[in-house]
Amino acid sequence: MSKKMFIIKYDTESGTGLANHYRNDGWVVENASSIAGVRSFLENEDWTPHVVVANLGLTDGKILDHLEEFKEAISFAEWIFIVEDADESDLDKVDGMAYDFLEKPFEQKKLDILVSRALRASRCNFQLENYSASTRKQYQKDSYVGNSEAVQEVKMMIDNLLDVEISAMIINGETGTGKGLVARILHYASDLRKDGPLVEMNCAGLPKELMESEMFGHEAGAFTGAKCRHRGYFEQADGGTLFMDEIGEMPLDLQAKLLKAIEDKKIRRVGGEREISLDVQVITATGIDLKEASEKGEFRKDLYHRLAIFCLTLPPLRERKSDLLELIPLIIAEFNIKANKRVKTIPDEVWKELMEYDWPGNVRELRNVIERCVLLSNGETFPGRWVQLQNYCSPNQTSVSEEQPDGERLCYVDDVNRVNIPLDGSMSLKEMDKYIIKTALEHNGFNVMETARSLRTTRETLRYRIQKYDLKTSQ
Ligand SMILES: Nc1ncnc2c1ncn2[C@@H]1O[C@H](COP(=O)(O)OP(=O)(O)OP(=O)(O)O)[C@@H](O)[C@H]1O
Ligand SMILES: [Mg+2]
Structure with a gap:
């Protein structure tokens, strides 16, 4: 080259x-x-x-x-x-x-x-x-990023699903693997659905007693407090997609009603007489093994089999680490734009650390780590010290931030090679920069060369900032 x-x-x-x-x-x-x-x-x-x-x-x-x-x-x-x-x-x-x-x-x-x-x-x-x-092309086919074999298979499946009328399906995968993302792609990238509404409901976030009326709606006076008629999620999604997240959390009796609604393409409002015909594509998602749950009697077998006709399983990041090469620059670019930053280089040892980690929180965790690093970056190098993969916010770490009488904010260091900084808005980026340099100087016995090395910057840049922040260079 x-x-x-x-x-x-x-x-x-x-x-x-x-x-x-x-x-x-x-x-x-x-x-x-x-x-x-x-x-x-x-x-x-x-x-x-x-x-x-x-x-x-x-x-x-x-x-x-x-x-x-x-x-x-x-x-x-x-x-x-x-x-x-x-x-x-x-x-x-x-x-x-x-x-x-x-x-x-x-x-x-x-x-x-x-x-x-x-x-x-x-x-x-x-x-x-x-x-x-x-x-910029949010929720199009290529928004699901990656090139590994597992991802190529998912993309092929998405491609096939976009062109067919499906009444119900299930997206499976660990947390942060992109179930919500894929559901949105299946709606917005489909010529059959994109002009209709996409309605999202989280089955884990609704109280059981409200779930039925939220899903199917209710007539005025159907129960105490039902003052007027309410159109439920199914009706709101008519002509489009209903995305039901965390479907494993749905109570068994409602699962039976959901299955009937999918099969008949009709619903009945709570307290209502009339059946209402609807054209809704139901996409469900779960992080649990529904097959196993159905075998244990925790999920209805008939609903599971109905949903599993079209089943998309998203691979965890640890099984497709080569995709990090594509995901990381993309996410950095996104947060550069959002936070007006200019991170461009990822040092080799940081690459190594990111590639070796198993990412239990999958792409969401990766995004969070990159967001933190880009927000705290102070130049064009990806700041490896903010990666903090295993230890970040672990319960046995102490991080205390206190206002001192003179207005200065103190952060206690709990490990000789780390600094903990509050991300609650109490410190400005400049204060963080100053605090990091001050701490690094103390750790390195005020040796400027050593400190520059530990912050991976040049002695000139460090000297300049020491002067700018009026920091001590000796004990
Ligand atoms: N393959 C991918 N390419 C690009 N972005 C992705 C990919 N997978 C996930 N993401 C992004 O990671 C974040 C988490 O994804 P999402 O919310 O879809 O995960 P999820 O499987 O629904 O997680 P949970 O089970 O916790 O709800 C989102 O910002 C999403 O856009
Ligand atoms: Mg989700």
């Missing part, structure tokens, strides 16, 4: 030296030494770089004054700045817009490391950009 670099340096001699260094390492490199030179490159070259290495001041102006324009023209590139005697406002701008920066003098090896990380980030940007377009 090709790797392309654009070097913007006022000092042509060192610019050429740098260019040769990277050319020897297989990079395609172009140089410019002025704002006009950058513009000419953008207008005349038909390739765009992965990485831009730049000085702040050029012969005919400051690059920061044109950065937004240039960044837009080279959309997937990552910018690394080499700074010298920069003032605070410039550094603030660089910290916000660049991949990273190095202060002069620096070791070549350091720049090499930054450059190779920036290359990976740039390639990831490209993928994320492509993915974000597809997130």
